[in-house]
Amino acid sequence: MDAKYTTHEFDVLVIGAGGAGLRAAIEASANGLKVALVCKSLLGKAHTVMAEGGIAAALGTVDSRDTWQQHFADTMIGGNLANHWQMAQIHALEAPDRVRELEKWGAVFDRTTDGKGNINVRHFGGHTYKRLAHVGDRTGLELLRTLQDRGVHQGIEVFMECTVYSLLKKENRVVGAFGYFRETGSPVLFKAKSIVLATGGIGKLYRVSSNSWECTGDGFALGYLAGAELADMEYVQFHPTGMVWPPSVRGLLITEGVRGEGGVFRNNLGKRFMFDYIPPKYKDKYASTEEEANTWFQKVIVEGRKEETVKERKPPELMSRDVVARALWTEIEQGRGFEHGGIHLDIATRRSAEDIKKKLPSMYHQFKQLADVDITKVPMEVGPTCHYMMGGIKVDPETQGSTIDGLFAAGECSAGMHGSNRLGGNSLSDLLVFGRRAGLSAAEYSKKIKTFEQIDESELDQLNHEMNRPFENPKGENAYAILSDLQQVMEKGAGMYREEKGMMNCLKELDQIKKRLEKVSTEGNRMFNPGWHTALDLRNLLIVGEAITRAALIRRESRGAHTRIDFLNYSESFSKTRVIVKKSAQEMQVSSENLSQIPKDFEAELIAKNILNEVVLNQLRGKIAAH
Amino acid sequence: MSNNSLGATARRDLWWLEPAGTFAVLVLFIAYAAWVGLSGTHYEWGPYLSPFYSPLFKPTWWPFSPAILVLIVPLGFRTTCYFYRRVYYRAFFMDPPACAVGEARKHYEGETKLLVFQNFHRFFVYLAVVFLVFFVIDDIHAMMWPINGILPNGQMAPGPKTFGIGLGTIIMVLDLIFLSFYTFGCHFLRHLVGGSLDCFSCSKTKETRHGIWKIISKLNEHHMAWGWISLGWVTFTDLYIRLCSMGIIHDVRIF
Amino acid sequence: MRSIRLKIFRGTSNSGEFKEYTLEVEEGMVVLDAIHRLQATQSPDLACRWNCKAGKCGSCSAEINGKPRLMCMTRLNDLPVNKTITIAPLQTFPIMKDLATDVSWNYQVNKKITPFTPKSNAEWHWEQKDIDRIQEFRKCIECFLCQDVCHVLRVHQKHSVYAGPRFFVRMAALEMHPIDSADRLPFLKTDAGLGYCNITKCCTQVCPESIAITDNAIIPLKERVVDRFYDPIFILFRKLFKKK
Numbered sequence A: 001m002d003a004k005y006t007t008h009e010f011d012v013l014v015i016g017a018g019g020a021g022l023r024a025a026i027e028a029s030a031n032g033l034k035v036a037l038v039c040k041s042l043l044g045k046a047h048t049v050m051a052e053g054g055i056a057a058a059l060g061t062v063d064s065r066d067t068w069q070q071h072f073a074d075t076m077i078g079g080n081l082a083n084h085w086q087m088a089q090i091h092a093l094e095a096p097d098r099v100r101e102l103e104k105w106g107a108v109f110d111r112t113t114d115g116k117g118n119i120n121v122r123h124f125g126g127h128t129y130k131r132l133a134h135v136g137d138r139t140g141l142e143l144l145r146t147l148q149d150r151g152v153h154q155g156i157e158v159f160m161e162c163t164v165y166s167l168l169k170k171e172n173r174v175v176g177a178f179g180y181f182r183e184t185g186s187p188v189l190f191k192a193k194s195i196v197l198a199t200g201g202i203g204k205l206y207r208v209s210s211n212s213w214e215c216t217g218d219g220f221a222l223g224y225l226a227g228a229e230l231a232d233m234e235y236v237q238f239h240p241t242g243m244v245w246p247p248s249v250r251g252l253l254i255t256e257g258v259r260g261e262g263g264v265f266r267n268n269l270g271k272r273f274m275f276d277y278i279p280p281k282y283k284d285k286y287a288s289t290e291e292e293a294n295t296w297f298q299k300v301i302v303e304g305r306k307e308e309t310v311k312e313r314k315p316p317e318l319m320s321r322d323v324v325a326r327a328l329w330t331e332i333e334q335g336r337g338f339e340h341g342g343i344h345l346d347i348a349t350r351r352s353a354e355d356i357k358k359k360l361p362s363m364y365h366q367f368k369q370l371a372d373v374d375i376t377k378v379p380m381e382v383g384p385t386c387h388y389m390m391g392g393i394k395v396d397p398e399t400q401g402s403t404i405d406g407l408f409a410a411g412e413c414s415a416g417m418h419g420s421n422r423l424g425g426n427s428l429s430d431l432l433v434f435g436r437r438a439g440l441s442a443a444e445y446s447k448k449i450k451t452f453e454q455i456d457e458s459e460l461d462q463l464n465h466e467m468n469r470p471f472e473n474p475k476g477e478n479a480y481a482i483l484s485d486l487q488q489v490m491e492k493g494a495g496m497y498r499e500e501k502g503m504m505n506c507l508k509e510l511d512q513i514k515k516r517l518e519k520v521s522t523e524g525n526r527m528f529n530p531g532w533h534t535a536l537d538l539r540n541l542l543i544v545g546e547a548i549t550r551a552a553l554i555r556r557e558s559r560g561a562h563t564r565i566d567f568l569n570y571s572e573s574f575s576k577t578r579v580i581v582k583k584s585a586q587e588m589q590v591s592s593e594n595l596s597q598i599p600k601d602f603e604a605e606l607i608a609k610n611i612l613n614e615v616v617l618n619q620l621r622g623k624i625a626a627h
Numbered sequence B: 001m002s003n004n005s006l007g008a009t010a011r012r013d014l015w016w017l018e019p020a021g022t023f024a025v026l027v028l029f030i031a032y033a034a035w036v037g038l039s040g041t042h043y044e045w046g047p048y049l050s051p052f053y054s055p056l057f058k059p060t061w062w063p064f065s066p067a068i069l070v071l072i073v074p075l076g077f078r079t080t081c082y083f084y085r086r087v088y089y090r091a092f093f094m095d096p097p098a099c100a101v102g103e104a105r106k107h108y109e110g111e112t113k114l115l116v117f118q119n120f121h122r123f124f125v126y127l128a129v130v131f132l133v134f135f136v137i138d139d140i141h142a143m144m145w146p147i148n149g150i151l152p153n154g155q156m157a158p159g160p161k162t163f164g165i166g167l168g169t170i171i172m173v174l175d176l177i178f179l180s181f182y183t184f185g186c187h188f189l190r191h192l193v194g195g196s197l198d199c200f201s202c203s204k205t206k207e208t209r210h211g212i213w214k215i216i217s218k219l220n221e222h223h224m225a226w227g228w229i230s231l232g233w234v235t236f237t238d239l240y241i242r243l244c245s246m247g248i249i250h251d252v253r254i255f
Numbered sequence C: 001m002r003s004i005r006l007k008i009f010r011g012t013s014n015s016g017e018f019k020e021y022t023l024e025v026e027e028g029m030v031v032l033d034a035i036h037r038l039q040a041t042q043s044p045d046l047a048c049r050w051n052c053k054a055g056k057c058g059s060c061s062a063e064i065n066g067k068p069r070l071m072c073m074t075r076l077n078d079l080p081v082n083k084t085i086t087i088a089p090l091q092t093f094p095i096m097k098d099l100a101t102d103v104s105w106n107y108q109v110n111k112k113i114t115p116f117t118p119k120s121n122a123e124w125h126w127e128q129k130d131i132d133r134i135q136e137f138r139k140c141i142e143c144f145l146c147q148d149v150c151h152v153l154r155v156h157q158k159h160s161v162y163a164g165p166r167f168f169v170r171m172a173a174l175e176m177h178p179i180d181s182a183d184r185l186p187f188l189k190t191d192a193g194l195g196y197c198n199i200t201k202c203c204t205q206v207c208p209e210s211i212a213i214t215d216n217a218i219i220p221l222k223e224r225v226v227d228r229f230y231d232p233i234f235i236l237f238r239k240l241f242k243k244k
């Protein structure tokens, strides 16, 4: 028996209480199963609360031209065709229903002003039409709170401040998970018939990041260690606009909403430089001169005219994140940045102080309180910050099932939906669409399983011992020092710009860090001990760091967020593959597999409707030159 | 770790300044109001009537100051007003004296038992609105000056009246304005006109009520400020008329 | 770089004391940065909660120099840094360890509130003006600072009969929703103990989201309760016309 460890039995165990985890748990529990939800912090604090700008869904409430097909195409083009097209399709099709469902559960989105009282939507980078349902600049909070209230009244059992350290398997099937309560440090065993991983991102791997401490890549590592395949790990999104000053808030996100509301970039020569960085794929869609962009701004943003009535094109500040982030990086690298190493993002000269305070209240306060800067008067100084992980656990596009039986993944820790670059707002909708699907599949899977498996106590003893190691090691290095070194190694070796030599070096350094980690030591005891938690999280970060670097090394082309200085173009052969990372007996095993392509007739249909452009497709497929 | 005796706190600022200050101001006001209310003299001069004595109601069987009959309304109104409740719960009852500061009384029932009468604030509000009408009448009177002037004892000389404005008129009109701003920013009125609705756009009447609700909400945001200002000004108005009546100062006829 | 002195509570609910630390800090740091630096350099097992470091998640609540605040939104510059800065856990809830308190009571209260219950025949259209009020309430990040400062909980420990300002805000958002049909007024009057609030507004003063808790949520709810349970005229009127 496993009486030595506190044991719980659940039909479905959901790890992670962000948008994806909550949505999965709600769905599984609505199917009549006994569901547990485990999360590292308090309920309602998951990283999802930080999402600001909105949730993308082709509701068509403001711009009637919008369709799910267009949303699909934008997602694919934004992701440079590295997406799993089927996930992008399911996402585009189901997102509107998920948003409306959220409203039925009590979410209160901003409304249109046309007297029809619909959900209002706003502009965001890479989306052809206004498409982001939002609540001021706290959309993630609204989403999370709504799901949270729905969930707790549905009888989901929540285990807060509980970290899962390892998944447990029988043959190729997950049967449970082992972890510890942060408060007491005591170990806990969850036996489960199926498990959904929804543990969010990896931001803490980089020094400058918009993510919270929770984003230590746990799901990736848990899946990996259990033998699941990871895909697309080379695609790490850097958001163009993070704060750069003061140092303590470096990386903190400035919502894309600032640009949506008319904000523009300028370098230290006062030049609005984005016009120089429009890639061929966006040439038709974005304004080519400042004059055109300003007319669009005047008509659409200031006068509030319907976009379909305006012939000018959108300003290039609204292009997808990978493009904008590279532009900023280049400007800064070439010495056209400002005193703290950033670029100016100016909204002050574009909108009235009242408008700014009304449309971007939390940005206004963020700068006022943290940097003593009044953004209604002076520009913000911004620079790229690590923001989102496109890669993750490889899943089936319809069921979200991983390569291990009974293990499902949704949200940021799963791969495929966003390709090589995620569009703003597509994550929140991803959480809902695929969270629901994962919950449903897990429920169906669990229904087929009759009993809980016995778990070998020695395996648990082994894990518990492993967790204890930092206390038993002789006094040595503390975890914070290692973390800080790891972040620097990753920033240097596998950051926004990559090349072979740097990455080889990075792997060597990661190896050294791995050795240091074995000797890490911690003070005190297991009760609520952040030093100890960090030591354990480092295992996960290291796995993810290595996976990113190895995958990036293999992909000898530049695509979306993955930029190789030594291979600057799209490559035809790489456009058809995705990189897979998997655990093997010795070291990490990296391989490529075919990337499933948009069916020909569907593609032809979209080209005929002018939703997709053949030239652009060929550029992204490396068939014709794009630079 | 927690220590909840009176004044216990880890706060470093001068938290006691606010309760002490309000305590002093309120005590002064109460003393002045009591003195004025009981005096029964010097509440009129020429066309002016002290707001403490309005509406002037002097039944022959009433041996005391006429103010006592009417002061009960503004007194009850202000005592049950949400803003004043906050002020005197803090400054007088020290429940709490300031935020995150310990309290003296261990037994606490809030507004559940003894203070449940606070829930009848609305009836004082109805009366207070009626009183505003009396103040309007008083102000109109304060613009009607006898052609033959004011007698040395402050009485109006007999004869026809004509339109006129003195400094006192302006003071009285301002008093009316401040009082109205205070009264119409009332939380109960805000609730009555629209706050009780869940949907504002559901019908034409509701749209209109929303419009009024918004105006009252604006006033309500500054309910505290108007509460203090009107309290100060009403005192000043009485003082002005009193001093005129006592002959200590002389009113200035402007028009 | 300059150095500051901190006095931080260390210990558990059973035993604990304030410990003094000296720390080098830089321009622009917030209190939470100082705590992080302490963890990294002097005291790795110092427990505290945080997530977003941007005032968005409401995890890092503590009492800084006696005032309930978010550590991530309190700049050292705005404190008298030449004197020792005291950082204590929230007083209203049991201490777990150091700066982390057991706030599970709040989650229990939340569970008792009747969730959003749309009218069955509802039309899902409404205008911005219908929801401006509730959107203010829904800004709440559940930092529980208002619960901490509210003297009904903090001093009088009425946890068993009182829901606290956070949940009045939540119930106000539900009660004022244009198509919600549930009735929470009896609950508010009895189990949630709305009457215990004496509208002294400390909750409003500490709310990092600047929600006008007392004026916009609590008082309107009190008025609704009066309509229903106290005002004889309204009660009579409802009896006569058989309205809810």
Ligand SMILES: Cc1cc2nc3c(=O)[nH]c(=O)nc-3n(C[C@H](O)[C@H](O)[C@H](O)COP(=O)(O)OP(=O)(O)OC[C@H]3O[C@@H](n4cnc5c(N)ncnc54)[C@H](O)[C@@H]3O)c2cc1C
Pocket: A015, A016, A017, A018, A019, A020, A021, A038, A039, A040, A041, A046, A047, A048, A049, A050, A051, A052, A053, A054, A055, A056, A139, A140, A162, A163, A164, A165, A198, A199, A200, A201, A210, A211, A212, A214, A218, A219, A253, A387, A388, A410, A411, A412, A413, A424, A425, A426, A427, A428, A429, A431
């Ligand atoms: C500042 C910011 C703004 C953003 N704005 C937008 C936006 O406007 N629109 C948009 O679409 N997207 C936005 N995003 C991205 C989006 O918020 C995230 O990608 C998304 O919230 C991820 O959700 P998730 O459910 O996958 O995971 P998360 O919300 O990160 O939740 C992860 C959960 O897993 C738990 N967990 C992790 N590891 C473990 C473990 N080992 N054991 C137990 N539990 C564990 C955590 O405690 C947490 O509850 C933004 C991101 C940031 C940082």
Ligand code: SF4
Pocket: C149, C150, C151, C152, C164, C165, C196, C197, C198, C199, C200, C201, C202, C203, C204, C213, C214, C218
């Ligand atoms: S106003 Fe009411 S709820 Fe707010 S702190 Fe005071 S007593 Fe508590």
Ligand code: SF4
Pocket: C058, C139, C140, C141, C142, C143, C144, C145, C146, C147, C165, C166, C169, C203, C206, C207, C208, C209, C210, C211, C213
């Ligand atoms: S109402 Fe304000 S103070 Fe209270 S929990 Fe919410 S955000 Fe915090």
Ligand code: FES
Pocket: B077, B080, B081, B082, B083, B084, B121, B125, B182, B183, B185, B186, B187, B188, B189, B223
């Ligand atoms: S609340 Fe102050 S007058 Fe009614």
Ligand code: FES
Pocket: C049, C050, C051, C052, C053, C054, C055, C056, C057, C058, C059, C060, C061, C070, C071, C072, C073
């Ligand atoms: S850390 Fe999220 S509010 Fe302070």
